[in-house]
Every structure is written in structure tokens, then in C-alpha cells.
Amino acid sequence: MPIKILDRLEEIFIALLMASATLITFIAVVHRYLASSDLPIESVQDWLVQLDLSWAQELTIILFVWMAKFGAAYGVRTGIHVGVDVLINRLGDQKRRFFILFGLFAGALFTAAIGTLGAHFVWGNGAHYAWLSWQGLDIGDVPEGPVTPDLEWPTWVVYLAIPLGSFLMCFRFLQVAWHFYGSGDLPHHDHGFVLGNTDGSNDDMHPKDMKGAK
């Protein structure tokens, strides 16, 4: 049950990131043209001119980086990540099963490594400082860490996407591996999904699962 809630939150989160990045970029462009053109109503014009949206670009990037990290984790669950499966799809069931599990564990290993590296980086670039000052402890020579150029947000908060997203992705790899181990099913992404055709994947960019295997 808690996993279902996590699934749902993940979906809502990345869809929202996508929507807000689009809106922000749209508003920034419209604003730029309205503010530089002559509007009949002076007060509106003045208000537009003082409104500073120079941070929009930076925020869009941050939103998309977060979307990319969490979306990549979601992608493991939907089976969208493409690979070269020409070879293993021609192997016997036993061997294919081995390679699929190998691939999933390699994914888990890589994302765990990146998550750990990312966590170290975040900790050393301001998270440690923030923790100490929040606790009212002696800061010593722990660096405060840089801030982003336009929004002036602490970069470690922005970069938190890397460890959080990577560990979530690691969890997803293990989850898919566990499910595959038990049932032989893999998630499949269907590139023609608008049509609602439900044929199995045969594109050799995703591994064939064990449906129909003995």
C-alpha cells in the first residue's frame, strides 16, 4: 500500500514539474514582449516593467533536472529505458533470464553508486553547513556552499535531486528485478501507445520477458 502511494506521488510530481516548466517559460516569453512593447494602459506597463522574470530560465532548468532524475526512476517502472536487446532476445529462456537480472542489478549498482557520490557532494557543498547551523552547533570551517546565480538558492538543495532521484531509481530497479524473479514479467513501454494496441514488445530495444516461457 505505501508503495502505491509512492507510485502515485512520483507520477503527480513529474507531471507537475513538466507543466510548471512549460508555463514558466511561456509566461517569461510573453512578459518579455509585453514589457518591451507600448501598452495603452500605463500602470499595467509600469507593473510589467518592474516585474523581473530573469530567473525564469534558471528555474526551468532546475525543474527539468528534477523531472529528469525522478522521471528516470519512473521510467524503470514503465520499462522505457532503451537498450540493445538484439542479442539476448535470441538466447534461450534460461540465459535471457540471467542477462535480464544481470542488467537490472547493474542498473541498481550504478544508481546506488551515483546516489552515494551525489549525497557526498551535496553534504560537502552546503548541506553539512545547513545542518550545523540549524542545530546551532559549532560550524568550524565547514563551507557554506555556493548559491545559484539568479534565484540565489543554495545549490545543494537544487542538487539534492541527484541522490534522491538516484536512490529512488535504484529502488525501482530492485523492485522490477524482484517482480521479474517471481513472475517473469517485465514492464513494457509501447511506442504506439496512443492506439491502445497491446501487442508485446518486439523492437529489440527492450528485453523480451518470460511470458509464455516454461
Add this chain to the structure above:
Amino acid sequence: MSTLIIFVLLVALMLTGMPISISLGLTVLTFLYVLTDVPVEAVALKLFTGIEKFEIMAIPFFILAGNLLTHGGVAKRMIRFATSLVGHWHGGLGLGAVLACALFAAVSGSSPATVVAIGSIMLPAMLKAGYPMRFGAGVVASSGALGILIPPSIVMVMYAVSTDSSIGALFMAGVIPGLILAGMLLFTTWYRARKAGYPREPRASWRERFIAFRESIWGLLLIVVVMGGIYSGLFTPTEAAAMSAVYAFIVVVFVYKDLSLKDIPKVLLSSANMSAMLLYIITNAVLFSFLLTYENIPQAAAEWMLTAGLGVIGFLLAVNLLLLLMGNFMEPSSIILITAPILFPIAMKLGIDPIHFGIMIVVNMEIGMITPPVGLNLYVASGISKLGLTEMSVAVVPWLLTMLVFLMLITYVPEISLWLPRTLGMLS
């Protein structure tokens, strides 16, 4: 030596079927950890800075715009308009399909999306009119490849990002080759249809054509928004992509009313899913190209190529063969991200124009999408037509040959690609 280790490791990992992004990342981590004393912090830093470029963000925006248009009825109206123009010739519906693919390609940046949008409507219609399924599926799968040549194009953004080229110039450079290829595909379709005696549609009157045009005008205006916006300097390519997503949303939900507001979250989620997959490959490809640069591989390859005395003609031929071969096993974005860091410096040393080189790579990718075993268009078209992959591969052969001729043309006549951006003053 290290070059050999890196590529053997990469290929071995990829052949186990794990995601390409993971194979790239694991290769880098393993190599750096085992064989060098590069501080791993360097890797961490690259991970953060890998996709922090505003230009890259054009990709998710174009995907969102494309998804909105595919789900909505923009394609249906474009098909009606295209068929009213060319339907009365031999193989009318086939010609209509090629032209509709070209029109849809001008608002969408992806080939499979073009195949889905046009094919799902056109294939049943062609079957009903008495065309063999093979012919229809072949036409749609191959003309769908126009999606990445006619701007906007996600694959071009990938190339621009990994070589620091101008997205605007690449888009402009794709226009004339796109029109020529559309013309060549139309000719092949017409020729085959005339020989086989496929049906013609009744000639549409100018009044009917005008009505069909007016119906599809909202979709066609998107071409003006993107290309006009970028050319006039009104928007950067990324902004143009965002504008086209918002525009597509308004057209699909409020003008044509093909989607309702409650369908939007699903479209957002599937767009985010696809974008995140591509962005994740980019992140890891950035790591990989960092490793290549660190090991001086691009420079070594360039020097080797120059001392081997392979001239421009030989080099371009070799690149075409390599890319066509890779196109059989991988999808375009990964190929470009992996090969561009190595091929691009060589091309520059040989004095090849970066924009011309980019267009040539894109055409190679188009061909890769309709050659087995990994051809996304074949796969999508086989999903619609229920033809097997082998049968699909045979079905596209006439158009595949056309595209190979076109590839030679693009490779050895740079002016086809360069004339328009140069005339518009977008090349230095």
C-alpha cells in the same frame, strides 16, 4: 590501449541488454575507478553539470508539443488537406500519406510520433480503398522518417547540444533536404502505384481544397510559430519549443476540442517519461564524452584519420557506413551522443561544415529507423498494421533505396543543406 578497453567494455555491457544510459555510466565509473586515479568527485561534478543547459530543455518541450498533437486530431485534418491536393494522381492515398507526414513533421520533432499520427488514420483508409497492406505500411513507415529531418527535430537538438552547433541554423538547414526527400518519396510512391495500378481518388475542387486548408490552418500555423519565431529572433529554440507546447495545448483542447482537460495529466506524464529517458541518456553520454576527452581519444582518432590519408570523401563514406551499421542496433539519440564527440573533431579538421555534417548524420538516423532489427518506425508501423517485423522490413525496401540515393546526394552536395541558412545569414 585504453581506447580499446573503453569500447570493449561499453559494447560488452550494451550487449547484455541493459539500458544504454546505464552501460555508458557503468563504463565510465569502472574505467575511472579501476584504471585511473581521477578523483571520483570529478564524476560527481559532471553529473550535476551534464544537463544544465537551457538548449537541452527544448527536448522535453518538443516532446510535449508532439504528444499533444499526436493525441489530438491535427493529423486527421492535415491528412484531409494533403489528400485533397495530391489524391487524384496514381496511388492518391499513398501520396497523401507522404505529404501528410511531411506536414506533420513540420510541427513534430520525432519520427515514430509522425508514423503513429499519420499511420493510424491513413493505413485503415488505404486498406479500405483496396491498397495492399504492405504498400501502405511501407509508405507510412518510411515517410515518417521525415519527422526528424524537417524541423523541428529532437535529433537535431541532440546533435547541436553535443557539438555546440546552432539549433536554429540546423533547423533551417533541414528545410530544403526535407522538401527534396519528400519529393523523392512522393515520386517513388507514384511510380510504384502507377505500375501496380492502385486506385486514384476523385479530383478535389479548389473550393474543397480551400476548406480542407482552412480546417487544418491551426495546426499549420505552428510551423510559423516555431520557424518564424526562431528565424526572426523572437524566441530562442527552447522558448519556441515551449511556445509550441502551449500553442498545441490551446489548439487541441480549446479550438479542435479533441482532448479534454482531464486527458492532459496523462499526456504530461507520458511526455515526462519519454523526456526523462532521453535526458538520462544525455547525462550519461556527457560522462562518457568526459572520459573520452580525458583519455585524449577524439584527438588521437583525428590524428590517426589524417595520417591515414583518408580524405573528405573517404571519411564521409566511412561515417555513413558506421552510422548505418549502428542504426541497425541503436536508436538515434544514443548513436549521436556516443559518436559525435569522436567524429565531430575529425570532421572539423577536414574542413567539413558542422551544419552539413549534422544534416548528414540526421539522414543516416532516418535510414536507421527503417532498417531491422532495431528500427523504431518499423516497429511502430508493425504495431499499427499487424504485419510482422520481417514483412515490414521488406515492405519499406523501395523507399529505403530512395533514401540511400538521397543520402549520397546530401553527403556529397553540401550546398543542399547549407544554401538556406547561408542565405538567411545564419552561418558565419
